[in-house]
Structures are given as structure tokens and as C-alpha cells.
Amino acid sequence: MKKRSITIRLKLFSSARELAGFDERLLEVPSNSPSDAVINYLTRQNPQFERWRPSLRIAVNLQYVDSQHPLQDGDEVAVLPPVSGG
Amino acid sequence: MNDISASPIDVLAVVDSVKSPAVGAIDVFIGTTRNHSKGREVTSLEYEAYVPMALKNMTEIADTARQLWNLHEVSIVHRIGKVAIGEPSIVIAVSSSHRDEAFRACRFLIDQLKLRVPIWKREYFADGTFEWSLQTHEQFAATEKP
Numbered sequence A: 001m002k003k004r005s006i007t008i009r010l011k012l013f014s015s016a017r018e019l020a021g022f023d024e025r026l027l028e029v030p031s032n033s034p035s036d037a038v039i040n041y042l043t044r045q046n047p048q049f050e051r052w053r054p055s056l057r058i059a060v061n062l063q064y065v066d067s068q069h070p071l072q073d074g075d076e077v078a079v080l081p082p083v084s085g086g
Numbered sequence B: 001m002n003d004i005s006a007s008p009i010d011v012l013a014v015v016d017s018v019k020s021p022a023v024g025a026i027d028v029f030i031g032t033t034r035n036h037s038k039g040r041e042v043t044s045l046e047y048e049a050y051v052p053m054a055l056k057n058m059t060e061i062a063d064t065a066r067q068l069w070n071l072h073e074v075s076i077v078h079r080i081g082k083v084a085i086g087e088p089s090i091v092i093a094v095s096s097s098h099r100d101e102a103f104r105a106c107r108f109l110i111d112q113l114k115l116r117v118p119i120w121k122r123e124y125f126a127d128g129t130f131e132w133s134l135q136t137h138e139q140f141a142a143t144e145k146p
Helices: A014-020 A037-045 A048-055 B011-016 B051-068 B099-116 B137-141
Strands: A005-012 A024-030 A057-060 A063-065 A076-080 B002-005 B025-032 B040-049 B071-079 B081-084 B088-096 B119-125 B130-132
Touching: A005 A014, A005 A037, A014 A037, A014 A048, A014 A076, A014 B119, A024 A037, A037 A048, A037 A076, B002 B051, B011 B025, B011 B088, B025 B099, B040 B071, B051 B071, B051 B099, B071 B099, B088 B099
Parallel strands: A005 A076, B002 B071
Antiparallel strands: A005 A024, A057 A063, A057 A076, B025 B088, B040 B081, B040 B119, B071 B088, B119 B130
């Protein structure tokens, strides 16, 4: 039988972590969800995330992906605010 | 040798890591923590990294630099955690047979790191406030993503 939902590990950093109030969480999402489903989830928790959406980048399994990248069971999905290393 | 370090960076060790008898030039970039930002006094800084992805990205930009220029060795070490003013927050060392390639590659590496490697800087100000540095989310939204 086809699996209807998948479990991903959501990781948040820097300002996104502080706005959400947590750094890591297991999330159940429908299978074939696009990567930006995690931003939708965060926006439901805190509407402020909607304003941040254009600047947030998403990485799946340590690789930057676009907002429509299909998520798979067991993916590590990171929400990354604008970087400022150096 | 790429690394993310919670303790002070040993600059000479990074330089040593790119030395070899075939090398004619070593170029080193040292980014240090500044005591001012946008006209405000900064008293200390803190860096946070998504460590496994940052290390992977550092390896990728180093590999890209090796493809673009004829390099011997590349080392990138970034500091995380609290960093006092005036300390190195990043050290990049590049070695090549001739200086031009080392200069160009070093510049490329720090520019790429600032664009894509998932590391964040927070500045603590003299007035007791703090904020995550550089672009605001609104400013970033107006620029093209790398």
C-alpha cells in the first residue's frame, strides 16, 4: 500500500530558530509535499514567517533546493535565514 | 583542511597546512571581528553554523576554486560561538605555484563563503542589545539569491 504521509526532520537556524522557538522537530507531512511545506507549517505557528518567506532558503539533506523540491521520508529539511559568515 | 572551530583559530597552523615544496605563493585571508557596525559600538560577536552543511559547502567551493585555478592546497577554517573583538573569525589559505592564482582564488573563496555557506553572525552592542547581522530579511528579498 502506498504510504500517505512521510516523516521529516525539520531543523531551524539563527533568526528562524528564535522566531519559531525550537531548533529541531520531527514533522509528518503528506507524501510528495514540496519543500516549502515546512514554511507553511512555520507560518501557521507564527504568521511573521510569511514576511520572511522570500528570504528563507531551504536545504534538504545538506543541499540547497528550490521551493517545489519534493520531500521524501527521512529527509533532513533545514530552514536557513540569510547567511552572514566571514 | 576545512574546519569549523569553537576555539580560537591557530592562523599559523592554517598557513602551514597549505605549504609544500612545489608551492611558490601562499595567499591568506583573515577576517577579524570588528568593534563597530552601522555606526554602533559592538562589544562581542557570536557565530552559529549548520555544521555538516557548512563543511560540505566549504569543500564544494574549495573544489570549484581548484577547477578554476591551478592550486596546490586550500584550507578554510571558520570560528563559531562567542568571539571577542579583534580575533580571527575566518582564515582562508591558498597555495599555488604562482601568486596570481593564489590571490584570485582567495578572493573567490571568501566571496563564495559569504554568499552561500550556512553560518550566521550575531552582534552584541554596547547598549546591551543584539541582532543577527547584515541583511535584514526585507533587504535580502530584494536581492537575487545565489
